Amino acid sequence: MASLLLAVTFLLSGASVVDAEAAIMSNSGGGGAGATLTSRGRFLQAAVAASTMMTQSALFSLDSYGARGDGERDDTHALAQAWSAACASRRPAVVLVPADRSYLLKQVTLSGPCKSSITFMVKGTLVASPDRSSWNENNRRHWIVVRGVDGLAVGGGGTIDGNGEVWWKNSCKFNRALALSFHTCNNLRVDGLKMVNSQQIHVSVEDCTGVQVAHLSITAPGTSPNTDGIHVTRSRNVQVRDCIIKTGDDCMSIEDGTHDLHVTRLVCGPGHGISIGSLGDGDSRAEVSGIFVDTVQLHGTTNGARIKTWQGGSGYAKNIVFQNMAMDGVKNPIIIDQSYCDSSKPCKAQGSAVEVSNVVFKNIRGTTISKDAITLNCSKNHPCFDIALQDINLTMVGGHGGAASTCQNAKWRESGTVIPQPCIGN
Ligand SMILES: *[C@@H]1O[C@H](CO)[C@@H](O)[C@H](O)[C@H]1NC(C)=O
Ligand SMILES: *[C@@H]1O[C@H](CO)[C@@H](O)[C@H](O)[C@H]1NC(C)=O
Numbered sequence: 001m002a003s004l005l006l007a008v009t010f011l012l013s014g015a016s017v018v019d020a021e022a023a024i025m026s027n028s029g030g031g032g033a034g035a036t037l038t039s040r041g042r043f044l045q046a047a048v049a050a051s052t053m054m055t056q057s058a059l060f061s062l063d064s065y066g067a068r069g070d071g072e073r074d075d076t077h078a079l080a081q082a083w084s085a086a087c088a089s090r091r092p093a094v095v096l097v098p099a100d101r102s103y104l105l106k107q108v109t110l111s112g113p114c115k116s117s118i119t120f121m122v123k124g125t126l127v128a129s130p131d132r133s134s135w136n137e138n139n140r141r142h143w144i145v146v147r148g149v150d151g152l153a154v155g156g157g158g159t160i161d162g163n164g165e166v167w168w169k170n171s172c173k174f175n176r177a178l179a180l181s182f183h184t185c186n187n188l189r190v191d192g193l194k195m196v197n198s199q200q201i202h203v204s205v206e207d208c209t210g211v212q213v214a215h216l217s218i219t220a221p222g223t224s225p226n227t228d229g230i231h232v233t234r235s236r237n238v239q240v241r242d243c244i245i246k247t248g249d250d251c252m253s254i255e256d257g258t259h260d261l262h263v264t265r266l267v268c269g270p271g272h273g274i275s276i277g278s279l280g281d282g283d284s285r286a287e288v289s290g291i292f293v294d295t296v297q298l299h300g301t302t303n304g305a306r307i308k309t310w311q312g313g314s315g316y317a318k319n320i321v322f323q324n325m326a327m328d329g330v331k332n333p334i335i336i337d338q339s340y341c342d343s344s345k346p347c348k349a350q351g352s353a354v355e356v357s358n359v360v361f362k363n364i365r366g367t368t369i370s371k372d373a374i375t376l377n378c379s380k381n382h383p384c385f386d387i388a389l390q391d392i393n394l395t396m397v398g399g400h401g402g403a404a405s406t407c408q409n410a411k412w413r414e415s416g417t418v419i420p421q422p423c424i425g426n
């Protein structure tokens with residue numbers, strides 16, 4: 001994959017393989033060329049090796065399919081055509097969004113299965129049409145959907161701009177699109193993209209197995225509604241690492257059917273922090289297990305490490321670790337809430353609940369802006385159990401009074417030093 005990317009970069013630079021070979025030959029012959037030439041020679045050698053691979057892959061640029069790239073005229077058709085051609089290619093294919101230009105897109109679905117592996121390389125900008133009337137009245141839930149593509153790699157360092165401003169102010173909460181969603185994509189890699197101002201969730205991974213997400217920069221205003229950074233549901237064996245996420249909702253939302261998710265080196269905020277849930281809404285069953293969140297900074301988020309479930313649900317959230325987290329002015333740094341309610345009507349108390357167990361909060365430090373540093377608010381009928389608090393130090397921002405910890409129906413244990421003292425508030 002890395003060499004394929006290099007191959008394309010090289011190809012786009014306009015040099016030919018012959019030039020590269022000639023350059024290497026002359027470099028190796030000429031003494032006293034110094035460090036510059038040596039490193040240039042090395043680069044070219046790599047490029048040649050890569051171009052050899054490149055001869056085996058085919059390039060499908062939007063520009064070859066009639067795209068204008070002016071950010072104003074609709075390029076949806078060009079992308080759809082480039083995708084179809086790439087997907088039918090017997091050789092590994094690269095779908096290219098060329099650099100330094102902006103391609104306006106309406107709703108589009110990029111479907112598989114494809115004959116060979118595809119790299120979707122976004123070097124320029126994909127921007128959502130601001131014209132809401134051009135969206136399907138009956139389904140505004142998605143903007144760019146990738147469906148049923150195995151072995152897909154998405155990257156290129158370009159930008160995906162949801163143009164969300166027009167949606168945030170006008171439409172109601174459930175009538176906006178997820179910017180980039182992947183459905184039933186196995187062995188997916190998304191690496192190196194900027195995402196800005198999604199209409200709603202920025203990146204959504206649904207029904208996928210074997211996913212690696214890395215080096216994303218996701219940005220939307222802290223006041224923008226429901227603009228989660230990365231959303232994962234019904235997916236297994238997922239890794240998310242090295243992302244910077246500043247939005248108006250969850251940095252990551254981890255929902256029903258997520259198993260074996262490893263999140264590391266994230267910087268979040270503004271936003272709502274890292275959330276498992278909400279789970280069990282509408283009396284549904286939810287199952288989440290094997291979630292490992294490690295090395296996260298949260299700046300000014302409303303929550304830090306959170307598990308939230310609705311009353312009336314069933315199923316479980318278990319085998320979860322939140323560790324090595326730095327909180328900076330977070331409202332609820334550690335929170336399990338089994339009576340989550342986000343509906344306009346008050347939620348009525350119900351007996352059943354999604355069971356929460358085997359959760360470790362370890363090495364979590366920093367500041368909180370509310371007294372609620374550690375909240376374990378669990379259900380009477382299904383208490384949380386096996387909750388470990390280890391090496392925690394959360395203090396009020398600016399030293400304004402002591403932080404506190406409140407608990408209901410939680411079976412917890414403590415190790416190392418835990419500040420504030422767990423479960424003595426109220
Ligand atoms: C805790 O749960 C109860 C219901 O059991 C709810 O009324 C209360 O608001 C919750 N407290 C917090 C801090 O979330
Ligand atoms: C907890 O953090 C506060 C503020 O950073 C610091 O002054 C204090 O020494 C820490 N306590 C422990 C036990 O580490």
